[in-house]
Amino acid sequence: MSGLGGSRLNSQLCIVGAGPAGIALALQFINTGIDVVLLAGGALDHDEKSQALYAGEVADEALHSPLTEYRHRQFGGSSATWGGRCMPFDPIDFENRDWIEGARWPIAYDDIAPFYPEAQALAEAGDCIYDARQAVEGGMRPMIAGFEPEFFNPDAIERFSCPTNFGRRYGEKLRRAPNIRVLLNAHATQIMRAEHGNAIEHIVLRTLEGAEFQVHADRFVLATGGIETARLLLASRARDPQGIGNAQDQVGRNYLCHIAGTAGTLSVTAPATPVFHGYDRAWDGVYCRRRLALRPEVQREKRIGNIVMRLHHPRLPDPAHGRGILSAIYLAKPFISYEYSKRLHGGDGLSASLVLRHLANIACEPFATAGFLLNWARRRTLAARKFPSLIVTPRNNVFSLDIHAEQVPNLQSRIMLGEGRDAFGMPQARVDWRYRALDMETVRVALGLLKDDFARWGGGQLSYDEAEIPDAMLRDGAYGGHHIGTARMGASPEEGVVDSEARVFGTTNLHVAGSAIFPTSSQANPTLTIIAFALRLARHIKADLQPSTKVSIKGAA
Numbered sequence: 001m002s003g004l005g006g007s008r009l010n011s012q013l014c015i016v017g018a019g020p021a022g023i024a025l026a027l028q029f030i031n032t033g034i035d036v037v038l039l040a041g042g043a044l045d046h047d048e049k050s051q052a053l054y055a056g057e058v059a060d061e062a063l064h065s066p067l068t069e070y071r072h073r074q075f076g077g078s079s080a081t082w083g084g085r086c087m088p089f090d091p092i093d094f095e096n097r098d099w100i101e102g103a104r105w106p107i108a109y110d111d112i113a114p115f116y117p118e119a120q121a122l123a124e125a126g127d128c129i130y131d132a133r134q135a136v137e138g139g140m141r142p143m144i145a146g147f148e149p150e151f152f153n154p155d156a157i158e159r160f161s162c163p164t165n166f167g168r169r170y171g172e173k174l175r176r177a178p179n180i181r182v183l184l185n186a187h188a189t190q191i192m193r194a195e196h197g198n199a200i201e202h203i204v205l206r207t208l209e210g211a212e213f214q215v216h217a218d219r220f221v222l223a224t225g226g227i228e229t230a231r232l233l234l235a236s237r238a239r240d241p242q243g244i245g246n247a248q249d250q251v252g253r254n255y256l257c258h259i260a261g262t263a264g265t266l267s268v269t270a271p272a273t274p275v276f277h278g279y280d281r282a283w284d285g286v287y288c289r290r291r292l293a294l295r296p297e298v299q300r301e302k303r304i305g306n307i308v309m310r311l312h313h314p315r316l317p318d319p320a321h322g323r324g325i326l327s328a329i330y331l332a333k334p335f336i337s338y339e340y341s342k343r344l345h346g347g348d349g350l351s352a353s354l355v356l357r358h359l360a361n362i363a364c365e366p367f368a369t370a371g372f373l374l375n376w377a378r379r380r381t382l383a384a385r386k387f388p389s390l391i392v393t394p395r396n397n398v399f400s401l402d403i404h405a406e407q408v409p410n411l412q413s414r415i416m417l418g419e420g421r422d423a424f425g426m427p428q429a430r431v432d433w434r435y436r437a438l439d440m441e442t443v444r445v446a447l448g449l450l451k452d453d454f455a456r457w458g459g460g461q462l463s464y465d466e467a468e469i470p471d472a473m474l475r476d477g478a479y480g481g482h483h484i485g486t487a488r489m490g491a492s493p494e495e496g497v498v499d500s501e502a503r504v505f506g507t508t509n510l511h512v513a514g515s516a517i518f519p520t521s522s523q524a525n526p527t528l529t530i531i532a533f534a535l536r537l538a539r540h541i542k543a544d545l546q547p548s549t550k551v552s553i554k555g556a557a
């Protein structure tokens with residue numbers, strides 16, 4: 001990969017950002033003859049100084065993580081640490097749902113569906129099959145034998161990437177491509193519009209060593225993640241006082257994550273009922289797991305958002321669960337990264353008596369706990385395709401529910417520019433994440449429907465305290481790592497920041513790749529859909545650009 005030299009780079013396509021979006025896009029141009037520059041604002045691996053450029057302000061720290069957490073400013077972006085959970089958006093996500101303000105896409109599900117299989121391949125998540133009856137030869141094991149819910153689809157599944165670190169997996173391939181230059185430690189600080197007209201002329205790049213450069217290109221793509229894309233557009237005020245693409249004050253609004261948390265107590269009481277909440281493996285070794293997905297017709301009838309639930313182990317901090325494994329993991333929390341320990345039910349204090357009770361749990365199951373930890377090291381820490389998450393079978397078939405719900409659009413939930421400045425003097429981002437009453441209503445109604453489904457079946461009971469739902473869903477704040485909607489797709493500049501081809505309104509040659517463009521958040525984790533949209537964008541751009549007659553010499557400036 002080249003370093004920087006000279007003060008001006010010329011290319012046909014400049015991709016700013018080298019996470020899954022930027023890398024998936026760049027891969028589509030290998031050997032096309034189109035001259036591509038891919039900018040990674042960071043090094044090959046984690047580097048504190050680059051990461052510090054992500055620092056910013058958070059309006060309510062109880063509701064949102066610090067901006068240096070849950071995103072990674074490096075080659076590969078946040079795929080350096082992602083969990084790899086994959087599933088496509090659902091057709092209903094693209095419908096014009098009149099009960100959800102702002103839930104409008106200018107394209108249909110069928111416009112993106114053809115790109116999912118290839119996105120799966122890039123994410124190394126196996127076949128594009130999301131039905132438990134077909135994902136595994138002979139079908140996956142049932143979650144709860146005999147339970148046939150009316151309101152939920154029990155055959156919905158999620159599949160897992162290795163999880164693939166896009167930087168490590170595809171870096172060499174990009175490096176070898178004759179027409180692609182990858183620039184590390186090249187930080188975009190300003191997008192410059194041409195003095196006349198609507199074209200973007202160049203992007204200003206800075207290095208932490210003090211150099212400044214420009215990239216001139218026919219097409220530019222921002223693939224810098226949902227928070228940074230809004231920041232860059234807003235901070236590019238040299239010729240557009242409100243920022244680029246922000247004539248209608250849309251950039252940074254509708255900042256969505258997901259509404260997620262654990263809630264309820266589910267007791268499966270039917271005698272001799274097998275319950276399985278772990279992973280089955282597809283023919284190629286991909287881990288697949290069932291979840292309960294609220295059926296689309298029920299969402300329409302109840303006028304709520306999209307939501308899924310998974311069976312989950314009991315809350316870790318409460319030693320009453322009696323499981324040595326859960327206690328060992330709880331006590332190991334200080335050694336687990338912020339991003340992964342937070343969701344192990346964080347926030348609870350650890351008193352001496354609590355520690356003793358957890359130790360007692362471990363002492364009661366020393367062999368099971370040790371066996372589990374060894375198995376974890378073998379199947380998770382050392383394996384190339386990692387066992388995706390902690391699965392511990394609770395005693396007496398008593399579970400909690402792990403909920404992952406759509407967050408509906410909200411103009412007041414925003415990324416703005418803050419008062420602080422980064423090392424380049426660029427305004428830092430300020431996050432004011434907010435949710436709406438409908439977000440909690442979706443969870444409340446869905447839990448009620450699942451309770452009814454269990455009551456009708458008669459083999460299990462779901463109990464929860466309705467008044468505690470908001471606390472349970474907000475215990476860890478906005479779901480980390482999913483940064484959606486800040487440059488949303490719309491039919492017009494009044495409705496969004498980019499058009500149906502992900503081109504920024506008011507510009508002729510600036511596009512956005514990444515979850516910033518999603519007008520709604522779905523129940524689905526975003527990365528597979530981010531990749532699918534990057535592939536779709538590549539097709540649009542390829543149709544417009546002609547192969548260069550003078551493909552540049554790699555590394556030349």
Ligand SMILES: Cc1cc2nc3c(=O)[nH]c(=O)nc-3n(C[C@H](O)[C@H](O)[C@H](O)COP(=O)(O)OP(=O)(O)OC[C@H]3O[C@@H](n4cnc5c(N)ncnc54)[C@H](O)[C@@H]3O)c2cc1C
Binds near residue numbers: 074085
């Ligand atoms: C702990 C964790 C777990 C996750 N688990 C899952 C999961 O299971 N499933 C899922 O779907 N998603 C998951 N995610 C989210 C997933 O990582 C992101 O959706 C994905 O990485 C987004 O890809 P991206 O390319 O759009 O942005 P990013 O991965 O954020 O990449 C942005 C790129 O832009 C570069 N950049 C930023 N600013 C600049 C600048 N000014 N100039 C130049 N370059 C710049 C960065 O260095 C980086 O290369 C998780 C995230 C985290 C943090």
